[in-house]
Amino acid sequence: MSSITIKDVAKKAGVSPSTVSRVITNHPKISPATKRKVREAMEELGYHPNVMAKSLVSKSTKTIGLVLPHSAEDLFTNPFFSEVLRGMLGYANTKQYDVLMSSANNQAEEMEAVTRMVLGGRADGIILMEPRKEDPIVSKLLEYQFPFVVLGRTLEHRGILSVNNDNQKAAYDVTNHLIDQGHQRIGFTSGPPDLVVSEDRLKGYQQALVEAGLPFSTNWLIRGEFLQKSGFHAVSMVMNQIERPTAFVVTDDVVAFSLMRELVAAGFHIPKDVSIVGFNNILLSEMSNPPITTVDIGIYQLGFSTMQLLIQKIQGEEINQTEVIVPHRLVIRESSMK
Amino acid sequence: MSSITIKDVAKKAGVSPSTVSRVITNHPKISPATKRKVREAMEELGYHPNVMAKSLVSKSTKTIGLVLPHSAEDLFTNPFFSEVLRGMLGYANTKQYDVLMSSANNQAEEMEAVTRMVLGGRADGIILMEPRKEDPIVSKLLEYQFPFVVLGRTLEHRGILSVNNDNQKAAYDVTNHLIDQGHQRIGFTSGPPDLVVSEDRLKGYQQALVEAGLPFSTNWLIRGEFLQKSGFHAVSMVMNQIERPTAFVVTDDVVAFSLMRELVAAGFHIPKDVSIVGFNNILLSEMSNPPITTVDIGIYQLGFSTMQLLIQKIQGEEINQTEVIVPHRLVIRESSMK
């Protein structure tokens, strides 16, 4: 790995190392003549600055750390992740930032990874995905006063930078869509209970029911994990009731798809017997049969905005909005149209 | 960002900086007593080594660069990517390596990203995904003698490290499965033409036909991109022939899913009228209706092995196999069972 340093260039160009450095950093007061000379020397020698050395002195790495939740397996199987990552990289690329990912197997490793990035000076800022309700990493980052943005929402800390959907409103909207279709008994399939997003969506759903004067029953709740594990069981428990739901709000398209399958297997027709609405608008929801009504939460935009907010923060730009809300949009398809 | 350096620790522990360094690197000849003292000092001060400084002198970054093809959009929409990434991170994590991703919008940026990682000393090794048939990046990396592993296969260079499936055999196997089912006219839906994998699978498919004495016709070929863009048109062109295929080998589950949809929309029943087999065994293929017969190519394993091979190479371990082949496995489902 060629180790052409700034010194080599200096020698070749007949100037001092500091002058070469000035050329690199585009220092204003440098004569065009030497600038050219140095540039030529760099070109000929195939010089490339050593990023580590530069970072060491400048304290800036041009790198964003991405902290994946330690139970990342779920995350990865969901197309949500790819798409949000694509959004992040999309923006980072425009600002010449790279993204450093480190995975962990448990909470301790996760914390260690963060510490390495922060105290180790490996990243200029950090993106936290899907923080838990009371995430120790958030506290730590605040303590260190390290730039970070949360993708999602945390509860306790006010004023931290975050990018999110209005999940409560989104759930409210989609539930109202079902109500508009004449449904009176609407079930709900939840996501992981320790995530704030799950709670927000549940609230929105309940709010819509309350406002419409419709009943809410825990008998119509299906826990997402339960459905994934033992679909048949989960579905039959809910659907064998006399007062069973005629529609479901499902907090994730992948889960909605599973639920639909189970319902069909149990002899229900979608949407004639049961309507389904999901969240995320992934490819699957569009391609499934019937196509699934869903809330498009702007996944790419979510990633893009998160990166943007973080880089703005790092570069000391003024931030007029600590909490960015990416708009959602109802995508109505067959699964909810009787 | 607390800047507790090795010096601070040294002072606190009443030793010299080098001794602290020795404790960190677990130098053998160090007395248990001072070791303990230093450890305590580190603990109390909350010391964490500066990764940049360490890298600068040790020439090792504990980072693997992941170069995404500049047309990464396709890649990201395919669950393949997440899963392979998960495999990579899975192994990297066990060896305390992080993964640095940089995206690019065009070939020039792509090359620049690589250069930055290599000459800039940002990574110890590089993983190349889906290299083109004659990828200039491969040449460059070879020129620099920089450790890298190709996920997939390149044509020209012999002896470079790579992890791959036996795609030809896989296509051969799955085609034979269709032949065993009695199909005489078997169509093929291809992937991006400039990827080696596409070519390999086409070859395997043709080989199976030839060996079985079955006809091969370009009239039964559908180009994947074409299908994605104008599905109806693509399908009707092939299916309006009198001698139309009764089965299709499709080089990707996502595409297989689309094809199936189009066929159904055109009035064909799967698998009664037309059988479908795909590649990758993603969630979609299992959940679709009917479930799609597919080749499980061990995506996670692909990512895992790639990372493993690269890290072995970097750490100077002996490599007994420059070309790792991850086994594939036929997963037979309804879409190919009349």
Next chain:
DNA sequence: CTGAAAGCGCTAACAG
């Protein structure tokens, strides 16, 4: 406008 010198935080001989 440019050079010399100091130092970022760490490791690695070389002496003790």
Next chain:
DNA sequence: CTGTTAGCGCTTTCAG
């Protein structure tokens, strides 16, 4: 076993 010294490659005062 441990301290001293000299850099890794770069930026950045401080003098010219």
